[in-house]
Amino acid sequence: MTGRPSTGTMVISAVVALLVLLPAFGSDFFIDFVMTRTMMLGLAASTIVFLSAYGGMVSLAQWLIFGVSGFMIGNAVAEAGHGLKLGWNPWVAVIFALGIATAVAFVLGALSARTIGIYYLMLTLTYAVIGFLFFGQVTTFSGFGGVTGLDPPGFFLDHPKRLYYAGVVLSVIAYVTFRAVARTSFGIALQGIRDDPVRMSSLGFNVPMHRMLAFTLAGFVAAIAGVLNVWWNGQIDPTSISIGPTLDLLIIAVIGGIAHLEGAWLGAFVFVAANNYLRDLPLVDNIGITEARFNTVIGALVLLIMVLSPDGLMGIIEKVRAAGRRVLGGPTGPTTAAPEPRLRRTSS
C-alpha cells in the first residue's frame, strides 16, 4: 500500500465523509430511524461477514450475542420491572454487558470450533434459538415481557444525533480493525484455515483455537452493536432475538455480499430503507404488496440474489466496475494488495 490510495479506499473515505456530514441535511426521522439503525445492524452484520469471509464460518449466533449484551445492559441498568434490577451506572453496565457477552461468545466459539462448513450454520442457528427460548423462559433475566424503560447514559439521552455518530465511529473502527486483523499473522492463518484446514493443521496450527478466537472477537463487536441497540430502543425483549430477526441479520449480510465487509452496511441500509419506505412506493400497492408483506419482498430479494449473484450487491458493483474498466481501457488487475476474501462454496 504505497503511493496513492486505491480507488476502493477513496470510495470508502468519501462514504464516511458523507455519513459524517449527513445530519446537516438529512431529516431527523431519516437520521434516527434509518441511518442509526443501519449503523447498528451493519455493525452486527459485519461480524457475520468477518467470520464468513476470513474464517469460512457462517455464524447465525451473532444476533444472539448482540441480544445477550442487550439483556445484560437491561438487567444491570433497570431499577424496576423484570430481570435482576441491579440499578447500576450505565457505563459500568456497558463493561458488564460486553464482558458477559464476550464470555458467552468464547464458550459458544469453543464448542463449535471443530465444526465446519454448513454444520457451523446449523449449530449456530440452534444456539440462537436456544438463547431466545432461554431469555423467554428464565424470568430471572427477562421472561417474555422483556426488560423495559432503559435510558442510555446522560450523554446520549435525548440526543439521537450523538447516538448516530457513535454508530458511525464504532462502525469505522470495526471496519478498520477487521481489515487490520486480516493482515496479522493470526488473520493470515485464519484465512489459511478457511481455505484448507487439514493442511493448516498438518503445519502445526491449532485450527480450533483460531476459529474460537475469531468467533470471540466477532462476538465482542456484535456485543457493542447490542449495547447501541438497547440505548436506541430503550428496551429489549426475547421476541427481538427470535429466529426471524436472527435470520434477518444473515439476510442483511447476504444482500450486501457475504464476502465483503462493506456489504454489511450496504445490506443493512437496503434492509432498513425497504422496511421504512416500501409502503411509500407508488406501484407496490397495485400488486398486492403492502407493509405487512415486507418479508415476502425481502425473501424474494434474497432468492433473486442467491440465484443470480451469490456475492450480493457488492458482487454486482464489482462486476460493473470490472466491465467499466474493460470498456474504458483503464488499468486492470488487482487494485489493492489486501488479501481478498471470497465466498466459501464447499466444505470438502
Next chain:
Amino acid sequence: MTIGDAGPVEHPTEPFLQQRAWVRHIPAVAIGAPVAFAVLWILFFARGTSAGAAVSEPGEFFVAFLNGVTLAGLLFVVASGFTLIFGLMRTVNMAHGSLFLLAAYIGIDLQKQMVGKTRNINADDVSILQWVVPMLVGAAVVAVIGVVMQQVFLRWNQGEELRQALITLAISVILADQMLREFGGLAQTMVWPGRVTHFIDIFGQRYATSRLFMLGVALLVGALLWLWLNKTRMGMVIRAGVDDQDMVRALGINITLVFAATFFVGAFLAGMGGAMGASFAGASTGADGAWLLNSLVVVIIGGLGSVKGALAGSLLYGMVLALSPVYLPSEYAFYSIIFTFVLLALVLAVRPYGLFGKVESA
C-alpha cells in the same frame, strides 16, 4: 547451489498457537460426571421436583418416560426427512419447518371440510379416515412443493451447500409470510380421531392414548422407511449415493431421478410430522422455526445424513425435553431449556459430527 549445502530449513513464520495434548482429554473427563449425576438424581433424590424420585414414584417416572418416547416418535418422523435429504444431496433444507407447518394448515382445513364443521370439532366427530386422509393429502401437497423447489432452485447448483441453504432460507421466509396471510396468526389444531382419544391407567396415572397412537404412526413410518432404504432397489441406490455419489453416477444410474424421489420423501415426512404435530400441540405462526430447530437438534446430535442417527437423536432429545421440566426443582423448572443446550454440548464435545455422523475433512 547444490543440494548438500542447503543447511537447516528455516520456516518463515513460527506456527501460531499450537495444539496442546491435554486439551483433547477435557471432554471425555467432563462428560461422565454430569450424566452419572443426572441418573442418580432422577432415581434416588429429585428433591423438591414435581415428579419426585423414580424409586418412590414409579408412576410419575413412567409417564415422563412415555412422554419422552412418544415425543421422540414425532421428532423422528420430522427429522428423518431432514436427514434423508441432507445425507444424499448435502442440501440443508431450511424450509423444512415451513413444509411442516404448511402441511399442518392444509390438513386442518381439509379435516374441517371432511367433517363438515368449521369450529368446535369434537374428537367423536372424527373417524380414523378423517384424520389419515387430511394427513396424507397435506403431506403429498408439500412433497410436491418440495420437489418443485428442488427442481427449480436447487438442481443446478448441487454441491454449493451455503448457496442452497440460503435459497431454502429465502423460500422459508416467503412461505412464512404467505402462510400468515392465508391462515392467520391464531393457533389451530387438528383433531385426533375419536377412536384413539381415551385414557388408560399406568401405575395409577391417567395417560392419553392419542399419544400412544402418535407413537404407533411414527413406528409405522420408521418401519416403512427402513424397508424402503434396505429392501428396495431405490433404497440401495440412495444408500450408495450417500457414500459415493460419483461412483453411483459412473455406474449409469439416473441419480437426478433418485434426488427428486428423495426430496419427495423428505418433504412428505415433514408434512406427515406437520399433521401429527398439529394434532398433538397445534399449529401456529412460529411452529415452522420451532420445528426447524427440533430437526436441527436431532440431526446434530445423531449425525447429519444418518437415519439411525435421527432415531438416536430423537430418543435422547425427546427424553431431555420430557424429563428436564419434571425433574428440576419446581422453582427452577423454567431452566429446563438449558438442558437442550447441555445435551448438544455433551455430544459435540465428544463427537463433533454427532453420534452416527461421518467425519468430514476438518
